Amino acid sequence: MEWLNQLIIRTMPLVPKSIIRKISSRYIAGETLEDAVRVTKDLMALGGMSTIDVLGEFVTTKEMALHERQMCSIVLDAINENQLESYLSVKPTSLGLGIDFDFAYSNIKMLVEKANSFGLFVRLDMENSPYTDKTFEIFKKLRSEGFQNVGIVIQAYLYRSENDIRKLASYKPSIRLCKGIYRESPSIAIQDKEGIRNNYKKLLQLIFELGLYPAIATHDEVLIKFALEIIQKYNLNRKDYEFQMLLGVREDRRNELLRNGHRLRVYVPFGKDWYGYSTRRLKENPDIAGHIFKALFFKN
Ligand SMILES: Cc1cc2nc3c(=O)[nH]c(=O)nc-3n(C[C@H](O)[C@H](O)[C@H](O)COP(=O)(O)OP(=O)(O)OC[C@H]3O[C@@H](n4cnc5c(N)ncnc54)[C@H](O)[C@@H]3O)c2cc1C
Structure with a gap:
């Protein structure tokens, strides 16, 4: 089945958007902010939290970035007004990082400033490697201006x-640790599943040892178990x-962690620009071939 999944992944651009949309709807709250608020309230009823993301990335014009900023600003209002257990996640390229550093910085700073006035937090999502240094630069600059x-x-x-964690440790950052989703060259990124897992374990251990706050972002049972062992050990x-x-x-696993008393936050994306995010999620679904066949050949 793995060869079939790989074939589907390579030919995904040929799959009609209506099919992609249908099978990826579970990954997205909906098109509107009300959808993200509703999903967050449902999570809160289970004892969970959310981080809300306005879908959109790699924007190419300042107008688009400003529109994105406006949407993010409205998200902060909604979190504040509805007293949601939530914060904002932003993709720096959606706020103009691919256009101009200073422009993106001023957009992000405006959001961080507003969040700060509400007592809310903003997470800078990490995109592909051309933006890694610039994203850390934005973080350091915000810290130097006093935003915690x-x-x-x-x-x-x-x-x-590993080097990045050590270099940034003095800022005592809250770190979301994930495997990484973008296609990167073997010269800069581990390619095999087991190698990535091992590095994840090493980095999580390091984050705990340095006394930093980890957001353990994974669905991998091996890594969840590893994290639970460290949590118990220390x-x-x-x-x-x-x-x-x-x-x-x-x-199911999410709800089990919540029932066992762990804090858990769900990444809740919403918006009209759903295609890029959806295809990335589908490529990670071990049963992607099955879903596509079902969607193509069965109406429901
Ligand atoms: C909250 C959060 C924020 C993230 N932010 C970023 C970011 O800023 N930058 C970045 O590069 N990446 C980010 N990621 C994505 C991350 O890097 C991985 O690509 C993604 O989480 C899958 O890795 P995994 O650790 O779950 O392991 P995997 O080995 O991919 O998945 C483990 C198991 O989880 C299940 N699973 C995983 N994905 C799916 C799916 N889509 N559909 C159905 N089942 C699935 C399967 O059972 C799979 O075997 C984020 C992930 C999370 C959870």
Whole structure:
């Protein structure tokens, strides 16, 4: 079946968008902010939290970036007004990082400033490698301007990540640790599943040893178990870490972690620009071929 999944992944651009949309709907709250608010309230009823993401990335014009900023700003209002257990995640390229550093910085700073006034947090998602240094630069600059309510993401597939954690440790950042989703060259990124897993374990251990706050972002059972072992070994308080998962992925396991008293935050994307995010999620679904066949040949 793996060869079939790979074939489907390579030919995904040929799959009609209507089919992609149908089978990826579980990964997205909906097109509107109300959808993200509703999903967050449902999660809160289970004892969970969310981070809300306005879909959109790699924008090419300043107008698009400003529109994105406006949407993010409205998200902050909604989190504040509805008293949601939530914060904002932003993709720096959606706010103009691919256009101009200073322009993107001023957009992100405006959001971080507003979030700060509400007592809210902003996570800088990490995109592909041309933006790694620039994203850390934005984080450091915000910190140098006194903003503590901003956090970063470290990707376990990058060889540089251990060094990045050590270099950034003095800022005491909140770190979301994930495997990494973009296609990167073997010269800079580990390619095999087991190698990425091993590096993830090493980095998570390092984050705990350095006394930094980890957001353990994975659905991989091996890594969840590893994290739980460390948490038990060091007798960590539930406030010292959180798990993070993506909307629509391993919801049973998510609910089990919540029932067992762990803090867990779900990444809740919403918006009209759903295609890029959806295809990335589908490529990670071990049963992608089955889903596509079902969607193509069965109406429901
Ligand atoms: C909260 C959060 C934020 C993230 N932010 C970033 C970021 O800023 N930058 C970045 O590069 N990456 C980010 N990622 C994505 C991450 O890098 C991985 O690509 C993704 O989480 C899958 O890796 P995994 O650790 O779950 O392991 P995998 O080995 O991919 O998955 C483990 C198991 O989880 C299940 N699973 C995983 N994905 C799916 C799916 N789509 N559908 C159905 N089942 C699935 C399967 O059972 C699979 O065997 C984020 C992930 C999370 C959870």
